[in-house]
Amino acid sequence: MTSISQSADTAYVPIWRVRLNLLLRGMKTNWAMFAENPIGLIGLGLIIFFGLFALAQPILIDTVWKPSVYDPVSGYDIEIAYHPSPPSARHLLGTDPLGRDILSQLMYSTRFEFALGLISAIVTVLIATTIGAVSAYYGGIIDTLLMRFVDLIIMVPFLPILIVLSALMAIGMIQLALVIGILSGFGGTAIVIKSQALTIKVKPYIEAARIAGGGDRHIIFKHMVPNLMPISLLYMMFVVTGAIFSEAVLSFFGLTEIDMSWGLMINTTQVFGYLLRFDTWYLLIPASLAITLLCAAFYLVGRALDEVVNPRLRQR
């Protein structure tokens, strides 16, 4: 009697631990595939670098940098007679025409770029996965209506609409992230995810779930959506690239109400007329390079993930 109960005790493993182990094992094999590709690793390295870069700014402000001089928005260095000043030991990347430290601005903006990218990517994936799964699962009239709506959104030119919206209301970081997320969520991403959902819908486990008495909602959210997650994650990366790029372009045109961002730094350079002068390169190049590198980083990670998610692209 006792021996039986003992063996039952040892055999008993809580379900969450089984799931965790499966998840970890899956992640390990996926990571091995991801790490095979140096392009993805370069991207990941860049993202980690920018993450540390963003974290360093508040620490530096608290310890080494005097806020009155190094504040990215309202700082001013009175000890330098003429602004913009070239890089020096005091200001590693020089100062902008308003006497603010460029390195500090660059670091301060990074966190908003991350937040913007993350919010718009999450909004996109929430919308696109729901639409894709629902549209593929039900088909018929729901599918037609949703897809025609998606067609309409795809037709909407992205940048012009943002420009028109900026004339309509003050566009801050959150509004911009939501608009980008909604437009790309109802747009092309939804179609890609729907086509993936169509292949999932006919898998045996969906049928098994239905036979076991699972309702529509249960099947969509417990069986289809988790299997759509890999491809959603992939498209998140591309949305982040798009979001950062759009923000930079809008700020560059001076159409946003953001107090500091990389695009705004270039806008300041343009407003003060330093755009095509190469002797003041430190006004233009650090911000532009940061935009390019962060966009490229997310894109590279996306491409490497593509090879993990899409077996047809693998080398072996």
Next chain:
Amino acid sequence: MWSFLGKRLLQMLVTLFLFQAATYFLLDAQPGDIADLLAMSPDIPPAERDRMRAELGLDRPPVERFFKYVWNFYQGDMGVSFQLYPREVTDIVKERLPRTLVLFFTASIVSFWTGFVTGKILAWKRGGFIEYASTLVGVILYTVFTPWFALMMIWLFAVYLDWLPAGKFLNPMVWIGQPLHANDVFIRMIWTALGGIVLFLIGYIFSNTLHRKARSAFRYGSFIVATLVVLGYWEFFTGGLAPFAWDILSHLILPVLTVTLIGYGGTMLLTRTSMLETLREDYILTARAKGLPEKVVRDKHAARNALLPVWTSLVFSLGSAVSGGIITETIFSWPGIGLTLLQAAQVADIPVAMGTLTIIGILTLLSHLVADIGYAFLDPRIRYT
């Protein structure tokens, strides 16, 4: 096929109507209207302002105004610009659309052709240093911050090397005192360029009937002949317009080069991915097993099938060229549709913004239609009924 086209055209009209409705009400929601703008002076009494509003029809409900706008739109009347007051929007669009189309058609076609060829070769020779290097270059060109890239191009070619003008459509010093309209010269340039392309295409199609060895020589020959015909026309038959055409052309080179390079990266990467997927297909193995030459397998079997997604991307990018063109056109001060839209949005010139947005919408719709028709030609398995 015809019933498919009819159905698609009907769908397009409905979509265009919805698009117009969305943009109209979005723009209409802006605070203030033209009457506030025109009657800004405090000397104008409120009664007068109301009269102006009634005269312009602004006291009517928005829905009624929208239907009136659509009705006028289909009769070719898109209203009058606020900013350039008595000019009609139709006139502005007619003047600026060719500039945008030329810039982006040329750049898209060149970048897609070169991107397709290099992407094809890259996928074929997979692995190794060259692949990583070119992928990296492609990614950098694809994700580079476009305004910055355009500025660097201006800096290099217009400031540092001083080979090309930095921006704008023409150099006023050349045109001053001439009884010419720049747009007439430009339209004439477009027609001659199209004539040259048609001439080259005739030679190209004819060359397909020739023996394989004579083929490429004949193609190069017809390209040179077409170029010479166009150049000869401008030199001898336009009555001294050549310097003016050259002025416009020299302003066109730098933006076209920039847009081409930006588009090139994306196409190359896309072709490479698409080729890699195609190369896994069984028919590639069959083609190899039959003992076909490598080049035939690559160009006739793999690349032809890998063209489908690239074709989609080409057509879509032509459609979205106008909207994406805002950036390039602004940096190069190229007075096309994109720059017009940006300027109109900045000063709340609603009729012009509405007109340019509608044109962008129509172009996008047309390009989607062209994409669908093109599929049927590229992939014989796709049939529309």
